[in-house]
Amino acid sequence: MSRHADAAPTAKTQTRSDAILTCRDLSVEFTMDRGTSTVLNGLDIDIERNEIIGIVGESGSGKSMFASALLDAVVEPGVTTGTITYRPAEGREIDVLDRSDDQLQQLRWEDISMVFQGALSSFNPTLKLRGHFVETLEAHGYDVESGMERTHELLSDLYLDPGRVLGSYPHELSGGMKQRALIALSLVLEPDVLVMDEPTAALDLLMQRSIISLLSALREKYDLTMVFITHDLPLVTKLADRIGVLYAFELAEVSGTEELLRSPRHPYTRALLNSTPDIESPLAEMQPIEGSAPDPVDVPPGCPYHERCPLATADCAAVKPAMEAASETHDVACHYWERVPDEIDLTTEVSR
Amino acid sequence: MQQYYLERTLQAVITVVSVMTLAFFLLRLMPGNPADAYRAELIQNNPQLSQADIDHRVEQKLNVLPDAPLHEQYINYVAGLLQGDLGESINEGVPVSEIISEALPWTIFTMSLALLLSFAIGISFGAIMAYKEGSYFDNGLSVLSIFCNSIPNYIVGILSIWFLGYQLELFPTGGRYSTEMEPTVGLLEPIQTLAFLGDALWHASLLILSYTVVAAGGWALRMRGNSIQVLGEEYLRVARLRGLSERRIATRYVGRNAVLPLYTALLIAIGFALGGSVILEQVFTYPGVGYYMIEGLEARDYPLMMGVFLVMTVAVVLGVYIADLTYGLIDPRAQTRGGDHR
Numbered sequence: 001m002s003r004h005a006d007a008a009p010t011a012k013t014q015t016r017s018d019a020i021l022t023c024r025d026l027s028v029e030f031t032m033d034r035g036t037s038t039v040l041n042g043l044d045i046d047i048e049r050n051e052i053i054g055i056v057g058e059s060g061s062g063k064s065m066f067a068s069a070l071l072d073a074v075v076e077p078g079v080t081t082g083t084i085t086y087r088p089a090e091g092r093e094i095d096v097l098d099r100s101d102d103q104l105q106q107l108r109w110e111d112i113s114m115v116f117q118g119a120l121s122s123f124n125p126t127l128k129l130r131g132h133f134v135e136t137l138e139a140h141g142y143d144v145e146s147g148m149e150r151t152h153e154l155l156s157d158l159y160l161d162p163g164r165v166l167g168s169y170p171h172e173l174s175g176g177m178k179q180r181a182l183i184a185l186s187l188v189l190e191p192d193v194l195v196m197d198e199p200t201a202a203l204d205l206l207m208q209r210s211i212i213s214l215l216s217a218l219r220e221k222y223d224l225t226m227v228f229i230t231h232d233l234p235l236v237t238k239l240a241d242r243i244g245v246l247y248a249f250e251l252a253e254v255s256g257t258e259e260l261l262r263s264p265r266h267p268y269t270r271a272l273l274n275s276t277p278d279i280e281s282p283l284a285e286m287q288p289i290e291g292s293a294p295d296p297v298d299v300p301p302g303c304p305y306h307e308r309c310p311l312a313t314a315d316c317a318a319v320k321p322a323m324e325a326a327s328e329t330h331d332v333a334c335h336y337w338e339r340v341p342d343e344i345d346l347t348t349e350v351s352r
Numbered sequence: 353m354q355q356y357y358l359e360r361t362l363q364a365v366i367t368v369v370s371v372m373t374l375a376f377f378l379l380r381l382m383p384g385n386p387a388d389a390y391r392a393e394l395i396q397n398n399p400q401l402s403q404a405d406i407d408h409r410v411e412q413k414l415n416v417l418p419d420a421p422l423h424e425q426y427i428n429y430v431a432g433l434l435q436g437d438l439g440e441s442i443n444e445g446v447p448v449s450e451i452i453s454e455a456l457p458w459t460i461f462t463m464s465l466a467l468l469l470s471f472a473i474g475i476s477f478g479a480i481m482a483y484k485e486g487s488y489f490d491n492g493l494s495v496l497s498i499f500c501n502s503i504p505n506y507i508v509g510i511l512s513i514w515f516l517g518y519q520l521e522l523f524p525t526g527g528r529y530s531t532e533m534e535p536t537v538g539l540l541e542p543i544q545t546l547a548f549l550g551d552a553l554w555h556a557s558l559l560i561l562s563y564t565v566v567a568a569g570g571w572a573l574r575m576r577g578n579s580i581q582v583l584g585e586e587y588l589r590v591a592r593l594r595g596l597s598e599r600r601i602a603t604r605y606v607g608r609n610a611v612l613p614l615y616t617a618l619l620i621a622i623g624f625a626l627g628g629s630v631i632l633e634q635v636f637t638y639p640g641v642g643y644y645m646i647e648g649l650e651a652r653d654y655p656l657m658m659g660v661f662l663v664m665t666v667a668v669v670l671g672v673y674i675a676d677l678t679y680g681l682i683d684p685r686a687q688t689r690g691g692d693h694r
Contacts, residue, residue: 073593105595114593118586125587125685126608135604139595169684185594 019046019087020193020225021070021096021112026082028065028074030296037296040065041249042082044323047193049089052219052226054240054257056233056272060293062249063229064117067197070227071108072096086111088192110140113191117198119179123170129181130166133188140189147188154184157221158214176207180214187222195227200235208232212239234276234350237261242329245269248294248304251323255330261350263341265332267309270344278348287347303335311336311343357677364673371665372433372658376426379657386442386652412440429658438662439655441648448659451644456626456663458528459633459640462556463625466563471618473564474571475611479602481572482579482610493572500569509562509635516558523558526637530555559636563629567621574617578610585609612683616675623671626663 028040040062047053057063068074070084084096088111099107108114116122123132130148137147155162158180165173165181173181179199186194196215200208216239219226230236236243237257244254245266253266264270271289278285291308294300300307306316313335321335334340394406401409420428432439438448477497481490517525524530529551539545582588583606591601630642637643641663648656680686 071593073589075589108593109595116586116590121586122590123587124591124605124609126612126683127604128684135596135600136594139597139600171685 018049020049021047022085024083026069026080026084028062028069028078028080030078032297035297038299039249039296040069041299043251045244045251045254047225047227050219050223050225051241052228052239054236054243055227055229055246056231056236056243057246058231058293060296061246063246064197066246067114067195067227067229070096070195071112071114072099072104073108106140109136109186109191110189111191112193112195113186113189115183115186115194115196115199117201119182119199120175120202122182123178125170128167128169132185133166136185136188142189151184151188154187155181157218158184176203179203179211187218190222193225193227195229197229198231199228200230208235215239233272237350245272248299249296250304251333252305253332259327259330264346265326265330265337265340266334267311267340267344268305270340270346273346273350274348276348276350311340360673360676364669367669368665372662373426375658375661376429377422379654380422382652386654390442438659441656442651442653444656448655451656452641452659452663455639455641455644458638459626459642461552462559462638462640463563463629465556466560466567467621467625469560470564470567471571473568475575475614478572478575479579479607479610481576482583485580494576497569497572500565501573503566505562505566505629506631506635508565509559509632512558512562513635524555527555528552528639556638559632559638562632571614574614575610578613579606582606582609615679615682619671619675620668623668626667
């Protein structure tokens with residue numbers, strides 16, 4: 001810890017070597033009757049080529065907004081500001097938030113694709129699965145025949161029977177099958193980046209595990225960069241190379257997965273890890289985080305977590321902590337990140 | 353699946369029989385009695401007839417034994433029905449089946465046009481309203497649709513007759529076709545046929561208009577509600593992100609999923625329409641099936657009333673029956689019973 005004591009805090013996240021997506025000051029706001037609701041507040045993050053980054057946050061922390069913002073697909077009347085720079089393997093950088101509708105249509109699904117939270121309701125109920133794949137290929141001017149060959153391969157990779165799945169209507173498939181078919185659909189145009197918003201939320205534990213392992217295999221085979229958004233920290237540690245923790249519409253901590261589990265620096269991350277439920281221990285031993293997350297219309301000044309933080313001081317209530325580098329691969333937004341490991345014990349061990 | 357068809361068929365048959373039975377007895381509970389009237393008429397005109405002769409003639413006319421207990425009359429009527437005999441109209445003196453088969457084509461002609469028109473207009477406007485939900489266009493048309501759908505169609509009929517028929521004299525106020533027109537339908541005489549059809553359409557147009565104005569409002573409101581629901585579905589958002597054209601989304605996604613629930617309603621509406629629009633046909637003195645309903649009612653013409661009732665019942669039951677049997681063909685999700693869908 002002392003080794004960082006005299007390290008000058010960096011104001012911004014360090015720009016890393018090969019970021020495929022760079023977000024700077026990324027914000028999403030909704031204007032409502034009772035005020036402006038800031039559901040994503042000045043996010044700075046780099047997503048590196050071929051990594052799997054997990055974005056973890058509780059309900060209403062802005063994680064779904066982050067997913068939508070990456071495709072400039074925040075629903076009306078939300079307004080996305082800041083910059084998202086996409087760097088394809090070949091060709092020029094693309095400013096995602098500054099594209100015409102036609103250019104956006106091309107970017108989405110061809111370069112950056114998405115798997116939605118509601119996999120079970122993501123298919124047109126009156127269209128067979130084959131139709132979904134064909135219409136997607138046609139809408140983007142891809143060759144349907146070779147596209148369908150790729151579809152067959154993708155479905156096989158996901159342990160689905162292509163003939164049967166493609167000939168089925170959505171309601172004829174189970175939840176897990178639909179989820180995997182949706183992943184295949186999101187990959188049919190060979191995107192570089194796959195954004196997944198709670199892709200396993202509606203599935204049982206076994207199906208979650210099997211999808212996680214399938215995703216790892218897909219990343220290897222198709223050279224994918226994945227952004228995996230979830231509320232389930234223990235789940236995402238099994239998959240992600242790096243993890244970003246969102247709290248109250250801002251990033252609290254970003255770190256390599258190992259390092260985050262071994263020595264989390266933000267009090268919120270520690271509380272989150274400690275609150276991980278264990279199937280075998282009684283309910284009374286659960287350690288929920290006291291208080292509740294802030295209202296997006298009325299986020300407290302200073303550190304957004306200070307009202308719930310055991311280490312909070314007057315300083316925390318007044319001054320918002322900047323992202324500081326705790327190590328080369330570990331950024332944290334806390335005034336007292338150096339003290340945190342000594343002050344707050346990790347009582348629950350989460351392994352990968 | 354066979355079990356399902358069997359159940360539905362049985363259900364349809366039972367419905368028709370129950371409605372027929374109920375109608376038979378209810379009609380006879382109405383004050384007044386055609387047999388008495390007819391008997392009085394016979395005695396007055398033919399004083400030499402014996403009581404037995406009179407009874408015989410009355411029975412022939414009504415297809416029931418007039419003095420027999422009600423349940424015997426009923427059995428007699430059903431027996432006749434099973435042999436395809438609907439009895440003879442008291443008022444017209446011709447078989448009821450003849451009256452109906454002569455009137456039915458006119459009802460089908462007007463009502464199918466009115467129904468198609470109202471459905472097409474309704475779902476088009478309903479879908480546009482849903483797309484522009486909350487706009488002035490949507491609010492204005494919603495109010496208009498509710499207004500149209502709330503007025504009884506015969507009021508629209510009376511207003512249109514008064515205004516377009518009598519005031520402006522643009523349309524005839526009744527009848528199927530002009531008196532000087534020779535009814536001609538044939539491929540060999542295309543000009544006469546076209547002239548006749550045009551004339552028939554001209555005569556039916558106010559009736560069609562009255563029905564359409566009211567029904568279109570209802571279809572528009574239903575389509576609007578369904579479309580708004582579909583527009584909020586997750587799969588629509590995914591479809592947009594996948595880059596599908598708005599045209600494809602409007603037809604294959606919004607249109608199809610919003611129209612599907614209307615299919616059953618449409619088939620039932622067809623059933624009702626085949627029974628004719630009773631009051632509307634009366635307003636326009638348009639001799640369709642519904643027109644004879646009122647005529648039969650006024651004369652306490654039991655066989656005629658029963659005949660028209662039967663046509664209406666069978667048409668509606670058939671509509672529902674067909675809807676039940678075919679819904680699975682148009683909506684894949686409905687094929688759950690039986691499960692043989694591939």
